[in-house]
Amino acid sequence: MRIALVSEHASPLATLGGADAGGQNVHVAALARELAGHGHDVTVFTRRDSTTLPDEVAVEESGVRYLVRHVSAGPPDEVPKDDLWPHMSAFAAELALSLQDGPYDIVHSHFWMSGWATLRAVRGTRSLLGLPVVHTFHALGVVKRRHQGDADTSPPGRLEVERDIGLGVDRVIATATDEVRELEAQGIGADRCTVVPCGVDVRHFRPDVAPAAEPPRTATHRVLVLGRMVERKGIADAVTALQWLPDTELVIAGGPRADVLHLDPEASRLRGVAAEAGVAERVRFLGSVNHEDVPGVIRAADVVCSVPWYEPFGIVPVEAMACGRPVVGTAVGGLLDTVVPGVTGELVPPRDPRVLSGALRDLLADPGLRAAYGADGVRRARERFSWPQVAERTLQVYDEVIGLATPGRGREQGAVR
Template sequence: MRIAMVSEHASPLAALGGVDAGGQNVYVARLTEELARRGHDVTVYTRRDDPDLPERVPLPGGAVVEHVPAGPPEVLPKDDLFAHMPAFGAHLSRAWRHERPDVVHAHFWMSGMASLLGAGPHGIPVTQTFHALGTVKRRHQGSADTSPPERVGVERQIGRTCDRVLATCTDEVQELAAMGISPRRVSVVPCGVDAAHFHPGADPATAPAPGRARRHRLLACGRLVPRKGYDLAIRALSRIPNTELLLAGGPPPEHLDGDPEARRLRELADREGVGDRVHLLGAVDPGRMPALMRSADLVLCTPVYEPFGIVPLEAMACAVPVVATDVGGHRDSVADGRTGRLVAPGDPDAVAAAVRDLLGSDRVRRRYGTAGRARVLARFTWPRVADGVEQVYRRLTADHELKSEVA
């Protein structure tokens, strides 16, 4: 099958940890890799953000990344890319006139806009994964939401126009229904994790972290942005004695002093009286993340909202229990009371109580860790994700062929 992945701002080649580089990049990269391994012809279309980038870059396994000229060839915040999506879509239409894919998979709302523009003239079926929804972002961020004002309307139109919406969690189905997009148009396939890379069998000495100075260690990781809720983890730490908190993510360590969010979190830690127990690590090499996770007693995932969240899966794959806020995709990934605990968002007392309870029992943590690893292997490996995505693709292409025959 010839598959076109469209990911306008999240390239599988990007370094993770930046403001606009995170779970979507991982999803596109790993799904592309798995589909190519199965013999599919996969091309990922992403926006050219550097004039020196080659037009096409081969990926290990046989897939290709194609850099699309749309807007200036420089790094732009993703919210500034909306105006360049017509040019992106026009490029796709020209490319697909000569080499027509069997199916298009769009990632994020602006990719959906470009994909429908590109696929429409050629009658190519389009499936859409939003990764995040404007209605949810607006609800939680209010006036701080920097998305283009057109976002929610465009997302609603994409959901009603594309051939299939591929949601990553059941919570998203409900959010889409509230937007007027019928659940009958939606399939749910979760995100995944590389369970060979993230695995039990610790070697904490290789972890890029300060020597353990406390009895217990908590870890939170991801992009260093306010919505990830690291402030909640810091407030909770002030209620948890003899424990340190490591925050992994953001710019390289030498640039943390110039990062506004890093400064805000350090100031908060000082105000809470835990400045000596909070360690900001900055960007951590992906190859060293499993060892860092295994060095922790618990992994905290405390965002105010989370469309899916890959970090809980990474922790569970390493057999480390998770304490996560009861939001979005966490409700699908974390089995409350079996692989971790789900707690009310925004409540540091609830986070602290769950953490203290788990830190008080090595036996329970081991049981949760074993169950977490088993849950990942049963539901959340990339081969299992690719199985579900392939089923959606095959259904779309079969339906399209049937419609063509009828016409």
């Protein structure tokens, strides 16, 4: 099967840690690698954001190869993703020309602007009519608007465009059941959606990794918060909860490098929250952590705390589960699918530090329960969220969509491999 993945701002080649470089970049790169590992011809189309980038890059990893093609649209420089919308018509035009060089069997777009550009490219070109399109939103504008209000920097019209995408593509691949409910509320039927979660590399995130030695413990118990340092991640709630958890330290991993962390506004705000709660001496800031070191940081904690106000999917709880650590998370978005209360962790309401502290206290006081949750988490991560399984479920969607578009085609007939 010849597969085109379209990811306008999230390149699989990007260095992680920037404002717009994170989970989607990892998702697209891992999906491309796994699909190629299944024997398929995979090309990722992403926007050129540097004059030094070649038109095409061959990515080779462990004997698997896929291509990244850079589409010229807008200035060849880093542009915040919310400022890319005016350049999407140019992106669509260049994408249409590239897709005609195919032929491709299917196009899978990622994020709303990629979806718009892909539909414009495919539906607006006679030679591409009939090419199946599936789409993954990764985040919905309606949810962002609900929680951020006037602070939402999305371009005007995003909500209407997303609805048109949901109705225009052949299938939406949602990453969580909560996303399907949100789409249904916009008039996009559940029959147009298939849930395929984000994946985790269970070869990297595993329970036999040695716990990180740094930083050394300063308290009996350690709670870890891991991820981007932005307000909606709810890190301040975890800091506040610490005042009701004696002999417990909170380690915060993420954000800028440790040597420039003092310049970060959110880190400064969190230090103020810690001081006001009287727990400043028990809050440790690590700054950014190299990907290869993350499993060790997870293993060094007793409990991983993931308490965003909203979260389309949230990969940190799955990474923690794969490493054998229990999770206390908020009952929002994708965490409703990943964390099983009473089995792999606990779910609490968002923005409620008091209730959060109670859930953490119960787990920290019971090492046997933590071990049981950790063991069940490992099994769940491997059975439901490993990348080979996610890729296989994605291929099943591709086959179904291609079969509907062209009766008689499908992997079982060998026509699309």
